[in-house]
Structure formats: structure tokens, C-alpha cells
Amino acid sequence: MVKVVICGAAGGIGQPLSLLLKQSNLITHLALFDVVNAPGVAADLSHINTKSKVTGHGKEEMDEALQGAHTVVIPAGVPRKPGMTRDDLFKINAGIVRDLATGVANNCPGAFVLVISNPVNSTVPIFCEILKKHGVFNPKKVFGISTLDVVRSSKFISEVNTSIDPSTTRVTVVGGHSGATIVPLLSQIPGGFVGSLSQDQLDTLTHRIQYGGDEVVKAKDGAGSATLSMAYAGARFTLTLLQATVSGQRGSVESTYVNLDADLTNESVKAFRNRTGLDYFAQDVEFGPDGVEKILDLPTLSSYEQKLLETAIAELKTNIDKGTSFVTENTIA
Ligand SMILES: NC(=O)c1ccc[n+]([C@@H]2O[C@H](COP(=O)([O-])OP(=O)(O)OC[C@H]3O[C@@H](n4cnc5c(N)ncnc54)[C@H](O)[C@@H]3O)[C@@H](O)[C@H]2O)c1
Numbered sequence: 001m002v003k004v005v006i007c008g009a010a011g012g013i014g015q016p017l018s019l020l021l022k023q024s025n026l027i028t029h030l031a032l033f034d035v036v037n038a039p040g041v042a043a044d045l046s047h048i049n050t051k052s053k054v055t056g057h058g059k060e061e062m063d064e065a066l067q068g069a070h071t072v073v074i075p076a077g078v079p080r081k082p083g084m085t086r087d088d089l090f091k092i093n094a095g096i097v098r099d100l101a102t103g104v105a106n107n108c109p110g111a112f113v114l115v116i117s118n119p120v121n122s123t124v125p126i127f128c129e130i131l132k133k134h135g136v137f138n139p140k141k142v143f144g145i146s147t148l149d150v151v152r153s154s155k156f157i158s159e160v161n162t163s164i165d166p167s168t169t170r171v172t173v174v175g176g177h178s179g180a181t182i183v184p185l186l187s188q189i190p191g192g193f194v195g196s197l198s199q200d201q202l203d204t205l206t207h208r209i210q211y212g213g214d215e216v217v218k219a220k221d222g223a224g225s226a227t228l229s230m231a232y233a234g235a236r237f238t239l240t241l242l243q244a245t246v247s248g249q250r251g252s253v254e255s256t257y258v259n260l261d262a263d264l265t266n267e268s269v270k271a272f273r274n275r276t277g278l279d280y281f282a283q284d285v286e287f288g289p290d291g292v293e294k295i296l297d298l299p300t301l302s303s304y305e306q307k308l309l310e311t312a313i314a315e316l317k318t319n320i321d322k323g324t325s326f327v328t329e330n331t332i333a
């Protein structure tokens with residue numbers, strides 16, 4: 001049985017994400033958990049003629065939803081409004097993520113967990129610290145979802161160079177998932193893409209990728225942030241992970257924000273960690289049956305990207321400390 005649980009399933013991301021996952025034959029049970037409206041969304045989806053069973057679970061039914069989960073996807077929490085940073089969401093979303101992590105530790109400690117709730121740079125450390133406290137943390141199984149940055153990068157570069165097919169050109173995006181911590185490695189795009197840009201074009205494109213979320217928040221004008229593109233990105237990541245962990249497919253790669261203990265064999269990851277002091281970082285990861293098979297080496301960066309990375313590292317440190325301190329200060333020993 002492959003049970004996938006969506007926490008926050010009735011929300012702006014949760015609904016289209018559940019719809020996309022309902023189309024997968026890899027999933028046998030889709031469990032929708034939300035503090036509001038989950039049974040209604042579940043009833044609606046359950047009429048779609050694909051293999052999976054769909055169940056809805058309300059506010060008091062988190063444990064039941066999580067029991068036996070293979071994978072838990074978490075888009076629960078509040079989204080931004082214009083003028084807010086992702087870090088402004090910390091106050092509310094930190095507590096939501098802490099409680100869901102406790103639920104995972106108690107009900108499905110071996111599950112793969114995909115954290116979408118912002119600020120991802122801090123909510124992933126919160127999730128991992130809670131699992132550590134319960135003695136069930138496996139760094140190969142917890143992922144911060146930064147796939148939307150990769151999806152945006154592919155699309156935005158194809159608008160600059162129309163010979164690029166955005167559906168097949170993947171861009172490595174490292175660092176984290178907010179503003180300056182998002183570092184797209186455009187120098188890695190084959191065909192001399194970066195060399196064809198002026199410095200102004202490179203600055204504009206990099207800024208657009210780093211602040212793509214703001215474009216949507218501004219356009220939605222108070223009605224939230226990216227939901228449909230996020231559902232697409234979240235489904236892409238979930239299905240890639242399921243193909244590796246359920247179907248045994250090897251060799252697929254996505255950029256994702258992980259605890260760097262996920263690959264203790266990579267010497268360059270060790271060296272990076274010693275130099276920066278970072279325990280969490282988004283990087284290209286290869287999937288295997290246990291989740292993270294390998295964290296890939298950082299490629300050689302251009303001097304432009306190196307500067308972006310140094311700025312990202314400083315901000316990431318603060319974001320990570322904020323997440324880990326929250327757990328130290330807000331959990332009963
Ligand atoms: N990682 C990314 O790239 C990315 C992209 C877009 C949005 N996000 C983040 O995803 C989150 C959700 O965004 P949205 O637009 O779907 O928001 P939304 O308000 O539309 O939906 C959130 C849902 O979570 C539910 N919820 C709240 N507390 C809960 C709890 N304790 N347990 C279960 N469900 C709970 C709400 O009832 C709601 O249905 C936000 O934090 C947003 O910033 C992340």
C-alpha cells in the first residue's frame with residue numbers, strides 16, 4: 001500500500017496538488033488532512049476514476065490521517081500578502097509545522113516528508129529537530145520543496161532565449177528558498193547560455209528567479225501566493241520521489257533543501273559544511289529507494305554565482321538558527 005497524506009489539503013496549494021496526485025497510479029491511498037473542509041475536498045476527488053482511494057480527515061483526525069503513511073506532503077500554513085517576506089510567516093507556520101512533525105513522529109516515523117510551508121529555510125530545520133527529539137530522524141527522508149525555483153528558472157530562461165524548451169531544460173538552483181538565498185546556477189546551462197547575456201540581462205534574470213514569488217503575491221493582490229505553479233512543482237517532486245522509492249527507478253535528480261547529514265559519504269559536502277557551518281542547504285540530490293541516494297557535488301561556480309552564494313550563506317545561517325532555536329525554546333523536554 002502506498003499511502004500519501006496531504007496536510008493542508010483544502011488550501012490553495014493542497015487542492016490542485018491533491019488533484020494532480022490523484023492521477024498517479026503509484027498511489028493507492030490519498031489521505032487529505034486539513035483543519036477545514038477536508039471531507040468535502042476528499043468526497044469530490046474520490047469520484048475520479050483512478051486507482052487510489054481518497055479519505056478526508058478533519059481537525060481532530062490528524063493521527064488517523066498520518067497512520068501508515070509512505071509519504072507526507074505539507075502545504076499547511078498561511079501564505080504571504082504583499083509587503084511581507086516569507087520570514088514574516090514564521091510566527092504562525094512554525095507552530096503548525098512543529099505540531100505536524102510531532103504527528104509524523106508519533107504515527108508514521110518512517111515516512112518521507114516534503115515540507116512546502118514557508119519559510120522553508122526555517123520550517124525544515126524545525127521539522128528535523130522535532131523528529132530528532134523523538135529519536136526518529138532520518139535525514140534522507142525529509143525534503144524542503146524548492147522545486148518551484150527550478151520550474152521558474154526553466155520557464156524564465158526560455159523567455160530570454162526562445163530556442164530553449166522549458167519542459168526539458170533543468171536548472172540547478174542551490175541555497176535555500178527565499179530571495180537572496182535562491183542561487184540559480186545559470187552558468188551550468190549548456191550551449192553557452194550565460195555567455196550570450198549582457199550583465200544587465202544576467203542581473204535581471206537572476207533577480208527574477210530569486211524574487212519570482214513576489215510577482216505572484218503582487219498580482220494576487222492580497223489573495224495569497226503561488227498555488228497552481230506550486231502544486232505543479234510539488235506534484236513533480238512527489239512523483240519523482242515515488243518513482244524512486246516505490247518503483248525503484250534510479251538516477252533521477254532534483255534540487256531540494258535537505259539536512260546535509262543526508263549524504264555523509266560526499267567529501268565535498270563535508271568540506272562545504274566545515275567552511276560554511278551550514279547544516280541545511282538546497283542542492284541537486286539523486287534519489288534512491290531510501291530517499292536521498294547522493295547529494296551531488298556543487299559544480300564550479302562563476303565568480304558571479306560565488307558572490308550570490310556567499311550572500312545566501314549568511315542569510316541561511318540566520319534562518320536555520322531561527323528554526324532550531326524555536327524547537328529548543330518551544331518544546332517540553
Ligand atoms: N515551498 C514553496 O515553494 C511554496 C510555494 C508556495 C507557497 N508556499 C507556502 O505554502 C503554504 C500554504 O500556501 P497556500 O497558498 O496553500 O495557503 P492556503 O491558506 O490557501 O492553504 C493552507 C491550508 O493549510 C490549512 N492549515 C492551517 N493549519 C493547519 C494545520 N495545523 N494542519 C493542517 N492544515 C492546516 C488551512 O486550513 C488551509 O486550508 C504557505 O506557507 C505558503 O507560503 C510554499
Ligand SMILES: O=C(O)C[C@H](O)C(=O)O
Nearest residue numbers: 080118148213214225226
Ligand atoms: O512567494 C511565496 O511566498 C510563496 C512561494 O514561496 C513562492 O516562491 O512562490
